[in-house]
Amino acid sequence: MAEAAAALAEAVNDVCPWxxxxxxxxxxxxxxxxxxxxxxxxxxxxxxxxxxxxxRAIADRG
Structure with missing residues (x-):
């Protein structure tokens, strides 16, 4: 449980971008x-x- 809270604390966002x-x-x-x-x-x-x-698309253009 503590690991999950620590991982959540590392996230750069609080809400799902989708x-x-x-x-x-x-x-x-x-x-x-x-x-x-x-x-x-x-x-x-x-x-x-x-x-x-x-x-992949960007790399293919390179």
Whole structure:
């Protein structure tokens, strides 16, 4: 429980960027060195997929 609270405290946001709901300890990801929180694992996974696609598109243009 303390680990979850510590992880939530590291997040750069308090609400999910997709839904606007409060973030959850089971829905965190690391992006460019920062912990980003989401309301549920589905929103987190949607973010991870989008970021991966954008990063790949940028790399392909390089």
């Amino acid at each position: 839904s606007g709901d409060p973030i959850s300890a089971d829905a965190l990801t690391r992006y460019r060195g920062a912990v980003v929180g989401f309301c549920n694992p589905g929103c987190r996974d949607k973010f991870d997929a989008a970021v991966t696609a954008f990063d």
